[in-house]
Amino acid sequence: MLVLVLIDNIKDFAPIIYTPTVGLVCQNYSGLFRRPRGMYFSAKDKGEMMSMIYNWPAQQVDMIVLTDGSRILGLGDLGVQGIGIPIGKLDMYVAAAGINPQRILPVMLDVGTNNEKLLEDRLYLGLRQPRLEGEEYLSIVDEFMEAVFTRWPKAIVQFEDFQMKWAFETLQRYRKRFCMFNDDVQGTAGVALAGLLGTVRAQGRPLSDFVNQKIVVVGAGSAGLGVLNMAIQAVSRMAGKNEAAVKNQFFLLDKDGLITKERTNIDPAAAPFAKDLKDVEGLREGASLIEVVKKLKPHVLLGLSGVGGIFNEEVLKAMRESESTKPAIFAMSNPTMNAECTAADAFKYAGENIVFASGSPFENVDLGNGKVGHVNQANNMYLFPGIGLGTLLSGARIITDEMLQAASECLASYMTDEEIQKGILYPSVNNIRHITAEVGAAVLRAAVAEGLAEGYGDVGPRELRHMSKEETVEYITRNMWFPVYSPLVHEK
Numbered sequence: 001m002l003v004l005v006l007i008d009n010i011k012d013f014a015p016i017i018y019t020p021t022v023g024l025v026c027q028n029y030s031g032l033f034r035r036p037r038g039m040y041f042s043a044k045d046k047g048e049m050m051s052m053i054y055n056w057p058a059q060q061v062d063m064i065v066l067t068d069g070s071r072i073l074g075l076g077d078l079g080v081q082g083i084g085i086p087i088g089k090l091d092m093y094v095a096a097a098g099i100n101p102q103r104i105l106p107v108m109l110d111v112g113t114n115n116e117k118l119l120e121d122r123l124y125l126g127l128r129q130p131r132l133e134g135e136e137y138l139s140i141v142d143e144f145m146e147a148v149f150t151r152w153p154k155a156i157v158q159f160e161d162f163q164m165k166w167a168f169e170t171l172q173r174y175r176k177r178f179c180m181f182n183d184d185v186q187g188t189a190g191v192a193l194a195g196l197l198g199t200v201r202a203q204g205r206p207l208s209d210f211v212n213q214k215i216v217v218v219g220a221g222s223a224g225l226g227v228l229n230m231a232i233q234a235v236s237r238m239a240g241k242n243e244a245a246v247k248n249q250f251f252l253l254d255k256d257g258l259i260t261k262e263r264t265n266i267d268p269a270a271a272p273f274a275k276d277l278k279d280v281e282g283l284r285e286g287a288s289l290i291e292v293v294k295k296l297k298p299h300v301l302l303g304l305s306g307v308g309g310i311f312n313e314e315v316l317k318a319m320r321e322s323e324s325t326k327p328a329i330f331a332m333s334n335p336t337m338n339a340e341c342t343a344a345d346a347f348k349y350a351g352e353n354i355v356f357a358s359g360s361p362f363e364n365v366d367l368g369n370g371k372v373g374h375v376n377q378a379n380n381m382y383l384f385p386g387i388g389l390g391t392l393l394s395g396a397r398i399i400t401d402e403m404l405q406a407a408s409e410c411l412a413s414y415m416t417d418e419e420i421q422k423g424i425l426y427p428s429v430n431n432i433r434h435i436t437a438e439v440g441a442a443v444l445r446a447a448v449a450e451g452l453a454e455g456y457g458d459v460g461p462r463e464l465r466h467m468s469k470e471e472t473v474e475y476i477t478r479n480m481w482f483p484v485y486s487p488l489v490h491e492k
């Protein structure tokens, strides 16, 4: 019965099973622990993972969400307590994508934690050792991946909330070998790109104008860099130029301010986005956020820093001088406390004509005189269920950039011009099954176009190839699991 309640009331329950409440649960997980859910693989299980996987009681597993707990939302290293995230994401898979709840598997890779507080907490449930590093670490993930795909060759593994270095390294290591994706890097990028394209439409400009938007990204981690990579690919396609030629409009800041080529010890993943000082006249290496906003007057300010409140009054007021008629403020960090600003502050200080989005939910803002400041939830939940379900039903064995791009484009075109004019960039969470069906169909059709779709169950690749767009959406919808409960019969 619970699943039905969740599906029917997803808008009310998403903030509980998902951000922000899931963050609070993870922070307190060891103390709250009652019974286990999912599987834990620890560094001490090395050599045993294959038999452990074969011990999982379900015959079939379709969807796995895996974390090592090293970067849980914006809350940092929470060790095994991060298991709440795979559980919450998979609850969303059940509610939004209709993945059969008997075929999901939340997984924690316990390789230790560097969180001193947890190491000293006598209730802490995980290994009391510093995190494994280097080859030792990778050998654990390798063993897990080999074991999973040996038993369930058609499963999909979603990597979630890994610290940046491992997020990128594992993505490169596995994406051509296994059916996997990194939600923080790739799911987030697709949702952000759809929102960025929406803001161009909200200004009443043609999509081709995207190439002229000045976009400041605050946070050079797995999510921020994922967004930049995908946005630059999109601009490059639109402008018909190579990626190097279209980077000028993007500006990147991390904890040390504006990233330029003058930076010493620059992270290799951020290096391609570092600015030449001559292209940011009047700004210096490490310029602060307020300096950058005042100087550049950007169209979009997008936060993926994990730092609550850094879009402060001064920064938001500076956005009033934006060159855009409808400046966009995306405070995408989670949970709510870590959002770069609140919705109310954004409308109060940056003005009523902004477009606003946050990663965690906020109420719409009453602007007085019957006017409402619409709050969008720019969260990867709009895409990951469709990416997972579309891939599953296509039978593809890898997830390509084209499939992810199709997901993002589908979300970008979901909203009508009328809605977009009102600042509504994303659909209501209440429609999540419909969105997921559309996104899933887009992903599946992209897999077909690339010749990757091998089919699922009785539906072979030939049938998939011959499905129209509408038939694909219908096929996806038909394959969503839905709870049916038999009526209780009372004895008279």
Ligand SMILES: NC(=O)c1ccc[n+]([C@@H]2O[C@H](COP(=O)([O-])OP(=O)(O)OC[C@H]3O[C@@H](n4cnc5c(N)ncnc54)[C@H](O)[C@@H]3O)[C@@H](O)[C@H]2O)c1
Binding pocket: 071, 072, 073, 074, 075, 163, 164, 183, 184, 188, 191, 218, 219, 220, 221, 222, 223, 224, 253, 254, 255, 256, 257, 303, 304, 305, 306, 307, 310, 332, 333, 334, 335, 338, 358, 359, 360, 378, 379, 380, 381
């Ligand atoms: N809305 C979504 O769908 C979504 C998706 C993924 C991640 N996120 C959120 O984004 C945040 C970051 O995630 P991540 O995986 O990129 O983390 P990360 O740890 O890989 O990166 C964080 C980045 O922020 C930078 N930073 C820290 N303090 C800063 C400051 N004061 N000013 C500017 N930059 C600063 C760091 O230098 C680093 O580059 C988290 O809060 C996470 O919850 C949201």
Ligand SMILES: O=C(O)C[C@H](O)C(=O)O
Binding pocket: 018, 019, 072, 073, 074, 161, 183, 184, 333, 334, 359, 379, 380, 381
């Ligand atoms: O979990 C979320 O709500 C989004 C995202 O995956 C995050 O890490 O913040």
Ligand SMILES: [Mg+2]
Binding pocket: 073, 160, 161, 183, 184
């Ligand atoms: Mg995440």
